[in-house]
Amino acid sequence: MQLFDSHAHLTDPAFNSDRKTLIENVLPQDGIAGVAEIGCSPEEWQETLTLADEYRGFIFPVLGVHPENASKFTAAQETLLSTLIQRACAVGEIGLDYTCLEVADKDLQQHLFMQMLRLASLHEKTAVLHVRRTAEDYSVYDDTFALLKQYFTAPKKRPYAGVLHCFCARYEEAEKALDEGFLLGINGCFTYKKNEYIREAVKKAGPSYLVLETDCPYLSPQGKRGQRNDPSNLALLAPFVADYLGVEPETLAEITTRNTKALYGLE
Ligand SMILES: [Zn+2]
Numbered sequence: 001m002q003l004f005d006s007h008a009h010l011t012d013p014a015f016n017s018d019r020k021t022l023i024e025n026v027l028p029q030d031g032i033a034g035v036a037e038i039g040c041s042p043e044e045w046q047e048t049l050t051l052a053d054e055y056r057g058f059i060f061p062v063l064g065v066h067p068e069n070a071s072k073f074t075a076a077q078e079t080l081l082s083t084l085i086q087r088a089c090a091v092g093e094i095g096l097d098y099t100c101l102e103v104a105d106k107d108l109q110q111h112l113f114m115q116m117l118r119l120a121s122l123h124e125k126t127a128v129l130h131v132r133r134t135a136e137d138y139s140v141y142d143d144t145f146a147l148l149k150q151y152f153t154a155p156k157k158r159p160y161a162g163v164l165h166c167f168c169a170r171y172e173e174a175e176k177a178l179d180e181g182f183l184l185g186i187n188g189c190f191t192y193k194k195n196e197y198i199r200e201a202v203k204k205a206g207p208s209y210l211v212l213e214t215d216c217p218y219l220s221p222q223g224k225r226g227q228r229n230d231p232s233n234l235a236l237l238a239p240f241v242a243d244y245l246g247v248e249p250e251t252l253a254e255i256t257t258r259n260t261k262a263l264y265g266l267e
Pocket residue numbers: 007008009038093215
């Protein structure tokens with residue numbers, strides 16, 4: 001079974017003690033065929049590209065600016081990103097996060113998101129979306145889709161516009177994402193007991209529109225919660241998701257690996 005982690009943060013200090021062993025020995029043995037590494041603050045861009053250069057063909061860089069960094073983003077950083085982005089396979093993670101309005105208000109976040117969407121459109125890259133709501137207020141999705149429609153043009157050479165990373169919403173939101181050409185990124189959240197609504201929405205969407213991700217070092221799957229997450233945990237996630245959707249784990253692995261490669265323009 002070959003699995004592809006569509007969203008990881010391996011440059012995180014949580015991996016400082018064993019990054020090399022993990023990437024060179026553990027992940028290949030556990031059937032991990034590739035990892036998309038997300039560098040979403042200016043401090044992480046160079047490190048992300050360096051890691052991807054070191055493990056070419058296994059680690060693929062995605063660069064952008066996370067909404068929580070909206071108040072610190074400078075014009076000089078924007079210029080730098082417009083150069084570095086040519087080496088990235090997508091722009092991300094970008095979007096709106098209404099749980100961190102105290103560090104960056106809605107106006108700042110929406111302005112940054114617009115800049116990132118224009119950058120992705122200009123360079124014909126797919127977009128890795130981070131969308132986070134507060135409690136039962138789903139308006140952050142309305143704002144996201146409105147900005148997408150206004151400022152984003154999906155790359156012509158790829159079959160998908162991007163991915164709604166860490167999918168944790170209802171079928172209503174899933175359907176809107178699929179209509180815009182986005183895939184759904186499924187991670188440990190899918191396995192948590194209280195998240196039946198996520199499982200139902202994903203089941204209704206069907207396996208064809210999914211990619212698997214860890215978002216490591218965060219969001220370990222049920223059974224490993226509280227521990228550091230890493231891409232090898234996809235070997236736990238895939239059978240769990242496959243079982244719920246009523247498909248063979250190998251089938252799900254095949255579909256999601258193919259989708260991830262298409263999403264990032266690999267091969
Ligand atoms: Zn992430």
